Amino acid sequence: MTKERGYRFRRALLSALVGGIIIAIPWISSQYFVMMSVRVMFFGMLTMSLTFLAGELGAVSLMQASFFGISGYTVALLESRYGFPFPIPPLAGLVIAVLAAGLFGLLVVRVRGIYFLMLTLVLGQLVWALACQWSSITKGDTGITNIYAPTVFGISTEKSKTAFYFFQLIFFCGAMSFLAALKRSPFGLMLRGVRDSESRMAMLGFRVHLLRYAAFVFASLVAALGGVFFTYFTGLINPNTVSLPSNVEALLAGILGGINSLLGAVVGTAILKTLDVVLSGITERYMLIMGVLFMLVILFARQGIVGTLMKYWNNRLFPSRSREPERRPGGFSKKPDVVRNP
Amino acid sequence: MSTLILMSLLNGLTLGALLFITASGLTLSFSLMRVVNLTHGAFYMAGGFIGLSVLKFSGSWLLAVLAGGVVTAALAFIEERFLLRWARGNDLIETLISLSVAIIVGDLVLVIWGGYPRTISIPEALSGAVSIPLIDTIYPVYRIFTVGLALVIIGALWVFLKKTRLGVTIRAGVDNFEMVSALGINVKRLFSFVFTLSGFLAGVSGVVGGTFLVLVVGEDWRILTLTLIVIIIGGMGSLGGTILGALITGLIHSFSTAFIPQFSLFVLFLPVAIVLSIRPRGLFGKER
Numbered sequence: 001m002t003k004e005r006g007y008r009f010r011r012a013l014l015s016a017l018v019g020g021i022i023i024a025i026p027w028i029s030s031q032y033f034v035m036m037s038v039r040v041m042f043f044g045m046l047t048m049s050l051t052f053l054a055g056e057l058g059a060v061s062l063m064q065a066s067f068f069g070i071s072g073y074t075v076a077l078l079e080s081r082y083g084f085p086f087p088i089p090p091l092a093g094l095v096i097a098v099l100a101a102g103l104f105g106l107l108v109v110r111v112r113g114i115y116f117l118m119l120t121l122v123l124g125q126l127v128w129a130l131a132c133q134w135s136s137i138t139k140g141d142t143g144i145t146n147i148y149a150p151t152v153f154g155i156s157t158e159k160s161k162t163a164f165y166f167f168q169l170i171f172f173c174g175a176m177s178f179l180a181a182l183k184r185s186p187f188g189l190m191l192r193g194v195r196d197s198e199s200r201m202a203m204l205g206f207r208v209h210l211l212r213y214a215a216f217v218f219a220s221l222v223a224a225l226g227g228v229f230f231t232y233f234t235g236l237i238n239p240n241t242v243s244l245p246s247n248v249e250a251l252l253a254g255i256l257g258g259i260n261s262l263l264g265a266v267v268g269t270a271i272l273k274t275l276d277v278v279l280s281g282i283t284e285r286y287m288l289i290m291g292v293l294f295m296l297v298i299l300f301a302r303q304g305i306v307g308t309l310m311k312y313w314n315n316r317l318f319p320s321r322s323r324e325p326e327r328r329p330g331g332f333s334k335k336p337d338v339v340r341n342p
Numbered sequence: 343m344s345t346l347i348l349m350s351l352l353n354g355l356t357l358g359a360l361l362f363i364t365a366s367g368l369t370l371s372f373s374l375m376r377v378v379n380l381t382h383g384a385f386y387m388a389g390g391f392i393g394l395s396v397l398k399f400s401g402s403w404l405l406a407v408l409a410g411g412v413v414t415a416a417l418a419f420i421e422e423r424f425l426l427r428w429a430r431g432n433d434l435i436e437t438l439i440s441l442s443v444a445i446i447v448g449d450l451v452l453v454i455w456g457g458y459p460r461t462i463s464i465p466e467a468l469s470g471a472v473s474i475p476l477i478d479t480i481y482p483v484y485r486i487f488t489v490g491l492a493l494v495i496i497g498a499l500w501v502f503l504k505k506t507r508l509g510v511t512i513r514a515g516v517d518n519f520e521m522v523s524a525l526g527i528n529v530k531r532l533f534s535f536v537f538t539l540s541g542f543l544a545g546v547s548g549v550v551g552g553t554f555l556v557l558v559v560g561e562d563w564r565i566l567t568l569t570l571i572v573i574i575i576g577g578m579g580s581l582g583g584t585i586l587g588a589l590i591t592g593l594i595h596s597f598s599t600a601f602i603p604q605f606s607l608f609v610l611f612l613p614v615a616i617v618l619s620i621r622p623r624g625l626f627g628k629e630r
Contacts, residue, residue, distance in 0.1 A: 060434060107615055110622045114437050118378045118570055122614065125567040129607035136604070244563050248445065291445030298438050299428060
C-alpha cells in the first residue's frame with residue numbers, strides 16, 4: 001500500500017513539474033522556442049490522430065493529413081475569402097473535416113491491414129490532387145494566404161505569440177485528454193479487442209464495423225483540430241499540407257516516438273520538427289534523410305523512443321507497477337495471428 | 343461522335359494499356375508475397391529517367407527500354423533480398439519498408455536528373471500518325487504501339503503463368519503458399535524472382551510511359567496512386583481483373599481530363615467507392 005502511495009505521490013509531483021514548465025515556457029524561453037512549441041503542438045495533434053488508430057486499432061492510416069488539411073482549407077477560405085467572424089471558420093472547419101472523415105470512413109472500415117494502408121494512401125492522394133487541381137477554390141499550387149489568427153477575449157493571437165501559445169495549449173490538452181479518455185474507456189478496450197481478434201469480438205456481439213468507424217472519425221477530429229491551428233499560425237495553406245510527404249512525416253514521428261502512447265506522438269513530432277529546422281540550414285536532401293531515418297526506425301526501433309523508455313521507467317522507477325499484467329502492445333510489434341492468409 | 347469523345351476514348355485506351363503494364367508487376371508480387379510494393383511508382387520513374395539517359399548515349403530506344411527494366415529489376419532484387427526479407431511474415435512492416443525505399447529512390451532521382459519535366463523522344467520507326475480505318479481518325483503511331491505492347495505482355499504473362507513450370511509454381515503459391523513450401527520448392531528464391539520480375543515490368547513501363555507522358559518529380563506518386571486504384575478496382579492477383587481495372591481507370595481518367603480537368607484525379611474516387619461497397623476485394627478478387 002505504501003508503495004502504491006509513493007508511486008502516486010511521485011507521479012503527481014512529476015505532473016506538477018511538467019505542467020509548471022509548460023506554462024512557464026513563454027517567460028523562461030526565447031520567442032523562437034515558443035514558436036517551435038506551437039508547431040510541435042499542432043503537428044503533434046496530427047501525429048496523435050495517426051498513432052491512436054495505429055496503436056488502438058492496428059490500422060496505419062496514410063490520410064490523416066487530409067483531415068488536417070480539409071479543416072485548414074475551410075478555415076482559410078471562410079477567413080480570408082468570405083471574412084466570417086472568429087468562431088465560425090474553425091467550427092465549420094471541424095464540421096466539414098468530420099463529414100469528410102464520415103464519408104471516407106464508410107470505405108476504409110471495409111478493409112484491414114495493408115489494404116487499409118493502401119486505400120488510405122489512395123484516398124489521401126485523391127484529396128491532394130483535389131487541392132492541386134480545384135484551383136478556383138484552393139488556388140492550386142500557390143495555396144491560400146493572408147489568414148490571420150483570431151482575437152480571443154480581446155487579445156489578438158496574431159500579434160502575441162504567447163497568447164497563441166496558451167490559446168492552442170488549452171485545445172491541445174483537451175485533444176490529448178480526449179484521446180487518453182477514449183483509450184481508458186470501455187470503448188478503447190473494445191477497440192483493442194477488435195485489433196487483437198476481430199472475429200472474436202464480432203462473435204461476442206460487438207458491432208465491430210461501427211467501432212472501427214467511430215475510432216476513425218474521432219481520430220480525424222483531432223487531426224482536424226491541429227489543422228485549424230496550423231492554418232491560423234502559418235497564415236497560409238497549400239497542397240503540400242495534404243501531400244504524401246506530410247502523411248509519411250506524421251507516420252515517422254509516430255513510430256519514432258512510439259505508437260502506443262500519446263506522449264510518444266508528441267516526443268516524436270518534437271524530434272522530427274527539430275531535425276527539420278537543423279537540416280534545412282545544411283542540406284536540401286530532407287526527404288532523403290527522412291527516408292533513411294524511416295527505414296532505420298522501421299527496421300531497428302519499432303517500439304519507438306517513448307516505448308523503450310516506458311519499459312525502463314516501469315521497471316526501475318515504479319517497481320510496484322511491473323507486477324501489473326503487461327498490456328499487450330499493439331501495431332507493429334504484434335505478429336499477425338495467421339501469417340499467410342489475411 | 344465528336345472528335346473530343348473519340349480522342350478521349352483512344353487516350354483512355356492507351357493510358358489503360360500503360361497502367362496495365364505497370365499494375366501487372368505490382369499485382370504479381372502482391373498476390374504471391376502479400377506485400378503492397380509502394381516502391382513501384384518510384385521504380386517506374388527511375389526506369390523512365392534511366393531510359394532517358396541510355397537513349398541519349400546509345401540512341402537506341404529498344405536498348406533504353408531494356409536498360410530501364412534491367413536496372414530497376416536489380417534495384418528490386420536488392421530491396422527484396424536485403425530489406426524485405428528482414429521482416430518476412432509481417433506484411434505491414436514489409437509494406438512500410440517499401441514506402442521508405444520509395445522515398446529514398448524518389449529523392450535520388452531528383453538529385454541525379456533534376457526537377458525539370460522531361461520526355462523521352464519517340465523512336466523514328468514509331469513516330470508520326472496514322473489514320474485509323476473505320477472511325478477515320480488520325481492518331482499517333484506510338485500510342486497504338488503501346489496498346490500492342492500491352493497485348494503482347496498480357497499474352498506473354500498468360501503463357502508464362504499457365505504453361506511454364508515456374509508459372510504454375512507461382513500460381514500455386516498464390517493459392518496455397520504453405521502447401522507449395524511443404525512440397526520442397528525453394529520459396530525464398532521464388533519470392534526473389536517474382537519481385538525482380540515485378541521491378542523489371544515497372545522499369546519497362548517507366549520508359550514506355552515516359553515516352554508519351556511527362557517524366558517529372560512527383561510522377562512516381564501519381565503513377566503509384568493510379569496503379570493502386572487499378573488493383574483496388576480489379577482485385578489482387580488476377581490478370582483479368584488487372585486488365586479490366588486498367589481499362590476502367592484509364593478511360594475515366596482520360597474522359598475527366600477532357601471534360602472536368604479540375605477533378606480529373608478526384609473523380610477516380612467514384613469507381614473506387616462503388617467497387618469497394620459491392621466487392622471489398624475488387625471485381626475479380628478472391629475472398630480469402
